[in-house]
Amino acid sequence: MASSTSRINLDGNPINPLTICMIGAGGFIGSHLCEKIMAETNHKIFAIDVYNDKIKHLLEPQQNGATSQFVDRIQFYRINIKHDSRLENLIKMADLTINLAAICTPADYNTRPLDTIYSNFIDALPVVKYCSENNKRLIHFSTCEVYGKTIGSFLPKDHPLRLDPEFYLLKEDSSPCIFGSIEKQRWSYACAKQLIERLIYAEGAENGLEFTIVRPFNWIGPRMDFIPGIDGPSEGVPRVLACFSNNLLRGEPLKLVDGGQSQRTFVYIKDAIEAVHLMIENPGRANGHIFNVGNPNNEVTVKQLAEMMTEVYSKVSGEPALDVPTIDVSSKEFYGEGYDDSDKRIPDMTIINRQLGWNPKTSLWDLLESTLTYQHKTYAEAIKQAIAKPAAS
Ligand code: NAD
Ligand code: UDP
Numbered sequence: 001m002a003s004s005t006s007r008i009n010l011d012g013n014p015i016n017p018l019t020i021c022m023i024g025a026g027g028f029i030g031s032h033l034c035e036k037i038m039a040e041t042n043h044k045i046f047a048i049d050v051y052n053d054k055i056k057h058l059l060e061p062q063q064n065g066a067t068s069q070f071v072d073r074i075q076f077y078r079i080n081i082k083h084d085s086r087l088e089n090l091i092k093m094a095d096l097t098i099n100l101a102a103i104c105t106p107a108d109y110n111t112r113p114l115d116t117i118y119s120n121f122i123d124a125l126p127v128v129k130y131c132s133e134n135n136k137r138l139i140h141f142s143t144c145e146v147y148g149k150t151i152g153s154f155l156p157k158d159h160p161l162r163l164d165p166e167f168y169l170l171k172e173d174s175s176p177c178i179f180g181s182i183e184k185q186r187w188s189y190a191c192a193k194q195l196i197e198r199l200i201y202a203e204g205a206e207n208g209l210e211f212t213i214v215r216p217f218n219w220i221g222p223r224m225d226f227i228p229g230i231d232g233p234s235e236g237v238p239r240v241l242a243c244f245s246n247n248l249l250r251g252e253p254l255k256l257v258d259g260g261q262s263q264r265t266f267v268y269i270k271d272a273i274e275a276v277h278l279m280i281e282n283p284g285r286a287n288g289h290i291f292n293v294g295n296p297n298n299e300v301t302v303k304q305l306a307e308m309m310t311e312v313y314s315k316v317s318g319e320p321a322l323d324v325p326t327i328d329v330s331s332k333e334f335y336g337e338g339y340d341d342s343d344k345r346i347p348d349m350t351i352i353n354r355q356l357g358w359n360p361k362t363s364l365w366d367l368l369e370s371t372l373t374y375q376h377k378t379y380a381e382a383i384k385q386a387i388a389k390p391a392a393s
Contacts, residue, residue: 221371261302
């Protein structure tokens with residue numbers, strides 16, 4: 001850990017130790033952010049979540065019986081922010097609140113739209129209110145899904161303008177938010193996130209709230225979601241990295257929803273966490289901004305992602321790839337009624353480059369290699385045992 005006096009921010013000012021109230025600290029992004037803050041800063045964290053499995057290593061005594069070197073700086077609060085009066089006080093006691101709490105798995109958007117809307121809008125309201133009333137800074141996690149579909153997706157398939165960045169590049173300050181019809185309940189998440197963004201922006205404009213909004217573009221890496229039947233429900237459907245990891249670990253073909261033609265850009269979690277770290281320590285450059293955080297160089301179709309993951313997994317596990325590594329499945333069969341998809345997501349990087357000088361570093365191949373090495377080490381044995389066990393009658 002660096003000493004507080006030796007560290008300076010992008011403007012050459014000393015970085016004073018902060019107390020951070022991190023809501024959703026036990027999730028995928030939260031766990032990496034807690035690790036980074038513990039390892040490289042002197043800041044303290046009130047870590048709020050309903051689970052703490054992914055940050056246990058920071059909270060508990062180490063294996064040799066020694067106390068974790070971080071116990072003085074990170075405290076876990078098992079709090080459901082829907083109904084817990086301790087929340088306001090923790091926000092008041094902190095310098096900065098980071099809100100990551102959300103239902104954010106697409107399989108839930110069309111099957112549990114009410115929970116999705118409540119989680120992403122209603123439950124976030126008190127957090128915004130407490131920050132605004134107590135003059136506390138807020139970093140709120142939104143999503144790239146607020147952009148919805150690209151303008152280009154409405155052009156005929158082979159139209160030349162589809163290749164023009166004006167028709168697909170997603171810019172924080174000028175791209176529209178284009179969602180499907182109401183019965184396409186997939187958009188319940190994006191719409192709730194958009195409304196909370198608008199509310200936070202309005203609190204900034206009318207009441208002076210100091211805020212930063214983060215729009216993650218498919219951050220992936222170790223500890224993302226769960227492997228169904230191992231550390232999550234057997235019937236659960238996580239995001240694509242965990243779905244494909246699960247298929248590879250079980251030796252099953254990877255399922256391509258509607259042919260896997262949608263395009264995504266994937267960024268390595270450790271690169272993305274660097275960006276959040278810069279936002280935390282450079283409030284003068286981050287306040288009042290909405291930031292895309294993604295890697296525009298790592299674009300693939302979902303089908304190409306499946307092919308690359310198959311190749312990488314074979315390399316790291318030493319197991320040969322299946323003869324038929326993928327199968328097509330309809331979105332209705334996979335996600336149910338009301339699913340819809342974002343066609344293409346390339347982040348414009350102008351604002352984050354200008355304000356924070358941040359750029360992602362890790363190629364898709366490299367980030368898949370380290371992530372799938374982790375998945376193999378963590379889950380391969382447990383999957384073997386689960387497969388060997390006869391199904392309970
Ligand atoms: P995650 O599901 O791993 O983490 C969310 C955490 O919030 C979980 O640990 C969950 O237990 C907690 N939480 C949810 N409701 C809560 C409540 N009522 N009270 C207390 N804790 C609660 O997801 P993640 O990938 O870490 O995402 C974090 C944030 O980033 C979310 O807001 C999500 O919408 C946003 N985001 C992430 C990505 C990505 O690429 N990972 C993409 C777009 C947006
Ligand atoms: N997907 C897929 N097979 C799976 C899981 C997801 O083809 O087993 C597709 C999904 O339809 C979407 C993309 O992969 O087009 C990314 O899905 P993810 O759940 O990661 O979230 P999104 O990027 O849509 O928010």
